[in-house]
Amino acid sequence: MVELAGVRRVQVRVEGIVQGVGFRPFVHALATEYDLAGFVGNDTSGVFVEVEGDGGRLAAFVADLSRRAPTLAQVDRLTTEPVPPTGQPGFAIVTSVTGVGRDALISPDTATCPDCLAELGDPADRRHGYPFTNCTNCGPRFTIVEDVPYDRRSTTMADFPLCAACAAEYADPGDRRFHAEPVCCPACGPALRFVTADGSPLPGEPLDTAVRWLRAGRIVAVKGLGGFHLAARADDDRAVAALRARKHREEKPFAVMVADLPAARTLVDVAPAAEPVLTGARRPVVLLPRRADAPVAGSVAPGNRDLGVLLPYTPLHRLLLRRLATPIVLTSGNLSDEPIAYRDDEARRRLAPIADGFLLHDRRIHVRTDDSVVRVFRGRELPLRRSRGYVPAPVTVPWRFDRPVLACGAELKNTFCVAKGGRAFVSHHIGDLENYETLRAFTDGIAHFTRLFDVRPEIVAHDLHPEYLSTKYARGREDVELIGVQHHHAHIASCLADNGDPGPVIGVAFDGLGYGLDGTLWGGELLVADLAGFERVGHLGAVPMPGGAAAVREPWRMAAAYLDEIYGDAVPELPLRRRHERQWPAVVALARTGTNSPRTSSAGRLFDAVSALLGRHDRVSFEGQAAIALEQRADRDERGGYPVAAGGPVPLRDAGCALVRCVVEDLLAGVDPGRIAARFHHGLADAVLRAAETVRQRTGLATVALSGGVFQNMLLLEAVVSGLERDGFRVLVHSRVPPNDGGISLGQAVIAAARPRP
The missing domain is CATH 3.90.870.40 (DHBP synthase)
Known part of the structure; x- marks a missing residue:
């Protein structure tokens, strides 16, 4: 219990997600329960409280502010300071205070609570069948908030003046809708x-x-x-x-x-x-x-x-x-x-x-927000898309952002991130920055977040790829320090931030494509990394992408490139080659000359090649389709993996071609494609284990961080995590932000904050 012996009145500041979650009504009820006088209100930093009464009751009251907080509240910080007593009776909710600095947090939109559902289904209730029923414990928040402090006038619900019945609920300290800002009913609300x-x-x-x-x-x-x-x-x-x-x-x-x-x-x-x-x-x-x-x-x-x-x-x-x-x-x-x-x-x-x-x-939406998408891995959420229901709750980290940061994210599955203090506000899912509408959503979102959370960026972090629209946006900013961040370092840093671990770690970053320091496209990377920097200590061997972007849309091209790397002119007769007999010579020639055929170490493109070899997808209609199909095809009863040597001077370098060779041999032997797909997954997992062990022996590091879109693959993820743990490694995986490019902005932000000033 808080020590307040001899104190008669105390001023309390509460920071965190304490606006829009019924915190002021909760404080009012708690003060009434403890027979304390004073007041509570919102300001741009959170909630302020002054309470007066017996010291023991004051101490119990302060302790219960965190212990009994409303379901949707998140108390990050609570401070107290004794102040002179006034002797005024009663407890009140006072008018919100606006100020210069803004540190108040906004609650995410929240699913309808059981109490509101009961009213919805009760024919005797005045909100029976009303599709906009809500209270302090549920309903719209982030999508309707235009500004802080969080009051009705600062939301799109300002368009709907309260009727007498709703106004009475709003003003009644004993009511569930006491100071519920989106409160409404059929008589006064949206229709x-x-x-x-x-x-x-x-x-x-x-x-x-x-x-x-x-x-x-x-x-x-x-x-x-x-x-x-x-x-x-x-x-x-x-x-x-x-x-x-x-x-x-x-x-x-x-x-x-x-x-x-x-x-x-x-x-x-x-x-x-x-x-x-x-x-x-x-x-x-x-x-x-x-x-x-x-x-x-x-x-x-x-x-x-x-x-x-x-x-x-x-x-x-x-x-x-x-x-x-x-x-x-x-x-x-x-x-x-x-x-x-x-x-x-x-x-x-x-x-x-x-x-x-x-x-x-007719209720206006202020911020567009897609549904979030998750998988469940070992009892914890593995986010694939972090948006509605999660945003704008901050990702708290155990390090401070001494200067405000804006991180612009990647090109695909874009999110941005604004950060200050110990909080990183990763945005809702923006999408692929490939057209004007998405770019406008990106720029509008940055303007809203920087205003809402009072972040005036001094550092702007961006991907190294010069043609990303997010990079071009960053380079168009004035009066800021620009920091370019390598894509796969950002992936590993994102995983570190997700787990509150500063590193160094052995980082395994497997994804589609990312701009490398050597001018090639990376994507199958083994790094030794912390927040400030990284060393590339291993990677899958680079192969050409015949036709550049065409090789992403047509995975059979990646299969052709791998087969040419392995067999040259002696490629075996395979169904894939017969399906593309007319184009095969031209595509192979393109790969050999290097014309419009950038080399890549991408794990995602390796999955594409194997998927095409097994006849799953020669062409794709969405990003990651061929790799997803390969995971879906794998026989879950097959536990064996292809034997791959993955150590050596550059760990993992020969693993890709070795795996493809094994796939071809099994295809020619008539092995079931489901078993081949499973053996490929387990073989790649074993290659990661061998590579991690090689790096551990060189560095002494025993923690591995897994990131990148390929680790959305549950079969591969489970095989890698269980194998590493069996070998005595500590393994970090994502649980708060996606392993895919939706988490890149968080990684960029923590890297930018860790870099020493020039």
Whole structure:
């Protein structure tokens, strides 16, 4: 208990996620419970409190501020200071105070709480069936906040003046909605409407209309918390096929929303560790093993053993799923490669060619935010996309950012990061910076975060690739120190920051492509690294990418390059070569001359080559498709791996070609492709173990950090982690930010902060 003997009045400052989570009402109730006088309010740093009364009760009150804080609150720092007593009775919530500095944190958007769900289903309640029901424990936060302190006037809910009944709840210290900023009801809050693709309103109850259209196999654009989704019946092959065709998303899996946990269990196997992730307040899309008898169309996730499932996180979704009584595909409202639409006029313009109708509401979305996507690895979340439900909660690190930092991230799966003090604010998922719309979302997001968290960057960190739009943006900034960060060093630093470990470590960074220090494209890297620097101590051998970017879109080209490296003119007769007999000589010639054929050590391109050899994907329609297919194809009962020598002067260098040679030999011997895929995974994992041991013997390091998009592969990740642990290594993996390029910005930020001033 806090020592406050002899003190009659104390001033308390509380920092962390303490705005928008019912903290002031909680303080009011706690002070009343302890019979203390004083006041509580918000300011730009968090919550300020003054309480007066008996010293023992003051001490218990201060201790309970952290111990009994509201569910959504996160108390990072609590300080007390005795002040002179005033003798004034009563306890009040006072007007928020604005100031120059801003350190207050904003809560992420949070799934509907059980109390609000009970009201939603109660015919006697005035919010029965109201799709915007919320309270201090749930509802919209980040997506509606325009400024801090967090008050209604600083959110898009300022458009909706409170009715008398809601105002009474808002002012009642005993009510669950006491100072709940988004509070509303059917009399004063947002309302639904349904329009056709040409904008014509339809009569009748909007939600019922949406349900009828979905049942009829139509596609409906639904305005959610952070933007628009495209919805279709998940059990209707024609509806899903139409959605794929209109959205230009040929094969990438769709997420499926189900009404509740029992409904999810009809589609996927929900392990005990996955259940709290699926049902928790964040409500991400969770990738789980698909049941063979899952009642969904085959085209929802073609050729995939897993299914991305999420539960309703708003009252609107809850009502829609309950009335429809069947799972729905719920995918981002965009065309492929575009950011999610979030403004009504923009959505109708961009989505009219896809959606038959629009289920709209009139609450403005201030920040577009996609759904988050996670896997569960060894009982912990492994984020693949960190966005709604997680952002803008900071990633706290045990080191200080002495100067404010902006890190611009990578080109694909972009996030940016602003950092100061001990907090790194990694942005919501922006997407691939390959068009104007996404670049605008990137620049608008930076402007919003720097204002919201009062970060005036003195350092701007960026990737070394000169053609990345994020790099060009950084180089366009004035009056800042620019720091270029190597892509794979950023991956390992991201994993270090994720785990609060400064290094040095043995870093294994496996991904698609990253700009290397030697002018080649890296991607299968073995580093000795800490936050300040790194040494490249090993890597997969570099092979040409015939046609450059064409080799990413057409993995068979990578297979041809590997086969030429291994066999030269004596390439065995394989189905792959026969399929591409006409183009083969030209592609091989391109690889040999080096014309438009940059060399790469990429682990991702190695996966592509093996996937093409096994006939999985000669061409891909989305990033990582061939590698994902190879993981899906692997026989889980096969435990053996190809024997690969991975030590030597440059560990891992010969592993890629050795693995491909083994794959070819098994193909020629007629071995089942599933067994070959598994042997490849286990062989690569064993190569990593051997390489790590070589580096340990040279350096004495016994901690390994795994990062990069290839480590989203659960088969490879489990094989590498279990093998390293068996060999006595300590292993760091991601749990707070993605291992893919969505985590790069965090790595850039901590590296920039660790670099000595010039």
